[in-house]
Amino acid sequence: RELILEKARAAWRSRRLGAALRRLLPVLEWLPRYSPRTQLLGDVISGLLVGIVAIPQSISYSLLANQDPIYGIYTNFFCSIIYAFTATSRHACVGSFGVLCLMVGQSVTRHLQMAGYGDGSTSLGDNSSSTWNGTEACDRSCYAITVALSLSFLVGLYQILLGVLRLGFVAVYLSEPLLGGFVTGSSLTIITSQMKYLLGLNIPRHNGVGSFVLTWVDIFRYIHNTNICDLVTSLVALAIIVPVKELNDRYKERMKAPFPIELLVVIVATVISHYFDFQQRYGVDVCGHIPTGFRAPTVPDFSLFPSLALDALPIAVIGFAMTVSLAEIFAKKHGYTVRANQEMIAIGLCNLIPSFFYCFASSAALTKTLLKESTGSQTQVSGLVTSLVLLLVLLWISPLFYALQTSILGVVTIVNLRGGLRKFRDTPRMWQLSKLDTVVWWATMLCSTLVTTEIGLLVGVCFALLCIIFRTQRPRATLLGKVSDREIYEDQAAYKQLSSIANVKIFRFEGSLYYANKDYFKAVLYQKTGVNPVLLAARTDTQPGGSRGCLGTGRGCLKQGRSRSRSRAEKPAGDARPPCTDMHTLILDCGAMQFIDTVGLSVLKETHQDYEEIGVQVLLANCNPSIRQRLREG
Structure with a gap:
C-alpha cells in the first residue's frame, strides 16, 4: 500500500512539474505538434x-x-x-x-x-x-x-x-489613444535626435526637460557646419x-x-x-x-x-x-x-x-x-x-x-x-468619435515631445484616468418617453413622436451613482423634471394626505405604491408640461447603474424623502442584482 501511494505521489509530482514547465516554456506544447x-x-x-x-x-x-x-x-x-x-x-x-x-x-x-x-x-x-x-x-x-x-x-x-x-x-490603463500619442511624441523626439547625423553635425545630445527644443536650437545654431x-x-x-x-x-x-x-x-x-x-x-x-x-x-x-x-x-x-x-x-x-x-x-x-x-x-x-x-x-x-x-x-x-x-x-x-507620424492624419476622425480621447492623445504627444518621454507617459496615464473620472462624474441624463404600442422607452430629446405618461416622469441616469457625482445627480434630476422638492417644500406646505412613494428595495426593486390617479392616459411628448404639482410619480431608471456606493445610497434616500414631502412617490426600475443587494442592505 505504501509503495502504491509513493508511486502515485511521484507521478503526481512529475505531472505538476511537467505542467509547470509547459506553462513556462510553451515551446514544449506546440513543437511536438x-x-x-x-x-x-x-x-x-x-x-x-x-x-x-x-x-x-x-x-x-x-x-x-x-x-x-x-x-x-x-x-x-x-x-x-x-x-x-x-x-x-x-x-x-x-x-x-x-x-x-x-x-x-x-x-x-x-x-x-x-x-x-x-x-x-x-x-x-x-x-x-x-x-x-x-x-x-x-x-x-x-x-x-x-x-x-x-x-x-x-x-x-x-x-x-x-x-x-x-x-x-x-496594461488596460494604457489606452490606445495614450499609446498612440506616446509613440507619436517619441517618434518626433527620435527624428530630432537623428537630425544631427543626417546633417553631419557634432552637437551634444540633450536630455531632460526641453531636450526637443534645445536640440533644434543647437541644430540651427550650427547649421553652417553641415x-x-x-x-x-x-x-x-x-x-x-x-x-x-x-x-x-x-x-x-x-x-x-x-x-x-x-x-x-x-x-x-x-x-x-x-x-x-x-x-x-x-x-x-x-x-x-x-x-x-x-x-x-x-x-x-x-x-x-x-x-x-x-x-x-x-x-x-x-x-x-x-x-x-x-x-x-x-x-x-x-x-x-x-x-x-x-x-x-x-x-x-x-x-x-x-x-x-x-x-x-x-x-x-x-x-x-x-x-x-x-x-x-x-x-x-x-x-x-x-x-x-x-x-x-x-x-x-x-x-x-x-x-x-x-x-x-x-x-x-x-x-x-x-507609422507613428501618420497618426496625425487620424486626429480629425478621432475628434469626431471622442473629444476626450483626442485630448488624451494630444496631451500625451505634446508632453512626450516637449518635456520628456517618461513624464509624457505619466501625464498621459493621469490624463486618461481623469477622463474616466470625468465621464463617470458627469454622465448623460435623460427623460424617457414610450414608443407607441411597445413597452420600450427612449430619450425624448433624441426621438420624435414618443408619448409620455400623464403626471409621471421617467428619469434615466446613464452612469453609476457614487460620491463624485452625487451633486450632479441631484442637479440634473431637478433640471430634467422641473421639480426641485427642496425649494418647493420651503415655499409651500406639504399637502396632508398626499401620495407617499416608496423606495423599492424588495425583490422586484420597482415596488408598486399608491398614486393619486391610476389613469395611464398618454399624450404626445411635445405637448406642454403639466404643472409641477401635478407630477405624482418619479421613476428612476437604474439600468445603466453598474454600482452604487454608500454616498449614492444616501442620495437615493434623500431624493425619496424630499419628493415624498411634496407628495411625489419615487420608484426604482431596472436595478441589477448588485444594486438590489445594496438597497436591501442599506
Missing part, C-alpha cells in the same frame, strides 16, 4: 526576410540607444531565441524597438554625463575594441553598455514580477527608401515579400563610402570597427540599480504593453489565444537573460511583426531562422560595415517612424 510539411516553408521564408530587415535596424537602433552597433545585433539575436521558447504568440517579433531605444539612450546619456564621459558626441565604434579583451579600464563605450545592460536587467525583473503576480491588467557629403547621402537615401517602402505598403497584397530596400541601400552606401574613402576625404562619421564573435558573459553593475530603478519602470511598462497588445491583435486575427501573463514573463526573460550578454532593453516591434505575419510565418520557428541570419552577421559579416555612414543609419531609423 509541429508539421514541417505545412509550416516549415512559411517559417523559413518569413525568418529570412525578417533577419534581412533586422540587420540595418539593429545597427541603426544601436545609434539611437547610444551604443556600439554590435550590441544591437546581440540584442536581436538573443531575444529572437528566448522569445521563441517562452512566448505563446506565434507571430510577434521581439527585438530592438525605436521608442525603447530612445528611452534607453536617454538614460545612458544621463549616466555618461554623471560619470564625466562628456556629451556623447563621439562617433560609434571609436571605443568598441578598447575593452574587447577586458584588460583595459572601462572607457566610454564600456560604461555605456554597462549602464544599458544593467537597465535591461531591471526592466526584465520588473516584467517577470508583473507576470508572476498576474498583474497583466495594468557636412555636405552627409547631407547629400541622406537626401539620396531618403529619396530611394521612402518611395520603395510606400510601394511595398501599397502592393503588399500582391507581393509575396516586400523588397528589402533598407538592406540594399546600406550595402550600396557602405561600398561607395569605402571605395571613395568618405571618412578621410570628407570627414564623415562611420560605424567603425564592428568585432565578430561573442563576448564572455558579464553581470550587471549592482551599484547602478538605485539610479536606474526609476528609469526602468516606464520602459518595462511600455515594453510589455506593446508586446501584449501586438500578441493579442494577431492571435485574434489568426484564431488562437495568448496568455497575457506568460507574454509578460517571456518579454521579461528576453530582457533579463540577454543582459548578461551585453544587450539592451527590447520588446515586440510593430514593423517586424507585420512583416513576419505577412510573409507566411506559422510559428516561432521563424524567430529561430531570424537568429541564424543574425548569427552569420555576428560571426563573419559585421566587419564589412566599417565604412557605413552614421547618416545612413539615421535615415533608416527615421524611415521606420512613418
Whole structure:
C-alpha cells in the first residue's frame, strides 16, 4: 500500500512539474505538434526576410540607444531565441524597438554625463575594441553598455514580477489613444535626435526637460557646419527608401515579400563610402570597427540599480504593453489565444537573460511583426531562422560595415517612424468619435515631445484616468418617453413622436451613482423634471394626505405604491408640461447603474424623502442584482 501511494505521489509530482514547465516554456506544447510539411516553408521564408530587415535596424537602433552597433545585433539575436521558447504568440517579433531605444539612450546619456564621459558626441565604434579583451579600464563605450545592460536587467525583473503576480491588467490603463500619442511624441523626439547625423553635425545630445527644443536650437545654431557629403547621402537615401517602402505598403497584397530596400541601400552606401574613402576625404562619421564573435558573459553593475530603478519602470511598462497588445491583435486575427501573463514573463526573460550578454532593453516591434505575419510565418520557428541570419552577421559579416555612414543609419531609423507620424492624419476622425480621447492623445504627444518621454507617459496615464473620472462624474441624463404600442422607452430629446405618461416622469441616469457625482445627480434630476422638492417644500406646505412613494428595495426593486390617479392616459411628448404639482410619480431608471456606493445610497434616500414631502412617490426600475443587494442592505 505504501509503495502504491509513493508511486502515485511521484507521478503526481512529475505531472505538476511537467505542467509547470509547459506553462513556462510553451515551446514544449506546440513543437511536438509541429508539421514541417505545412509550416516549415512559411517559417523559413518569413525568418529570412525578417533577419534581412533586422540587420540595418539593429545597427541603426544601436545609434539611437547610444551604443556600439554590435550590441544591437546581440540584442536581436538573443531575444529572437528566448522569445521563441517562452512566448505563446506565434507571430510577434521581439527585438530592438525605436521608442525603447530612445528611452534607453536617454538614460545612458544621463549616466555618461554623471560619470564625466562628456556629451556623447563621439562617433560609434571609436571605443568598441578598447575593452574587447577586458584588460583595459572601462572607457566610454564600456560604461555605456554597462549602464544599458544593467537597465535591461531591471526592466526584465520588473516584467517577470508583473507576470508572476498576474498583474497583466495594468496594461488596460494604457489606452490606445495614450499609446498612440506616446509613440507619436517619441517618434518626433527620435527624428530630432537623428537630425544631427543626417546633417553631419557634432552637437551634444540633450536630455531632460526641453531636450526637443534645445536640440533644434543647437541644430540651427550650427547649421553652417553641415557636412555636405552627409547631407547629400541622406537626401539620396531618403529619396530611394521612402518611395520603395510606400510601394511595398501599397502592393503588399500582391507581393509575396516586400523588397528589402533598407538592406540594399546600406550595402550600396557602405561600398561607395569605402571605395571613395568618405571618412578621410570628407570627414564623415562611420560605424567603425564592428568585432565578430561573442563576448564572455558579464553581470550587471549592482551599484547602478538605485539610479536606474526609476528609469526602468516606464520602459518595462511600455515594453510589455506593446508586446501584449501586438500578441493579442494577431492571435485574434489568426484564431488562437495568448496568455497575457506568460507574454509578460517571456518579454521579461528576453530582457533579463540577454543582459548578461551585453544587450539592451527590447520588446515586440510593430514593423517586424507585420512583416513576419505577412510573409507566411506559422510559428516561432521563424524567430529561430531570424537568429541564424543574425548569427552569420555576428560571426563573419559585421566587419564589412566599417565604412557605413552614421547618416545612413539615421535615415533608416527615421524611415521606420512613418507609422507613428501618420497618426496625425487620424486626429480629425478621432475628434469626431471622442473629444476626450483626442485630448488624451494630444496631451500625451505634446508632453512626450516637449518635456520628456517618461513624464509624457505619466501625464498621459493621469490624463486618461481623469477622463474616466470625468465621464463617470458627469454622465448623460435623460427623460424617457414610450414608443407607441411597445413597452420600450427612449430619450425624448433624441426621438420624435414618443408619448409620455400623464403626471409621471421617467428619469434615466446613464452612469453609476457614487460620491463624485452625487451633486450632479441631484442637479440634473431637478433640471430634467422641473421639480426641485427642496425649494418647493420651503415655499409651500406639504399637502396632508398626499401620495407617499416608496423606495423599492424588495425583490422586484420597482415596488408598486399608491398614486393619486391610476389613469395611464398618454399624450404626445411635445405637448406642454403639466404643472409641477401635478407630477405624482418619479421613476428612476437604474439600468445603466453598474454600482452604487454608500454616498449614492444616501442620495437615493434623500431624493425619496424630499419628493415624498411634496407628495411625489419615487420608484426604482431596472436595478441589477448588485444594486438590489445594496438597497436591501442599506
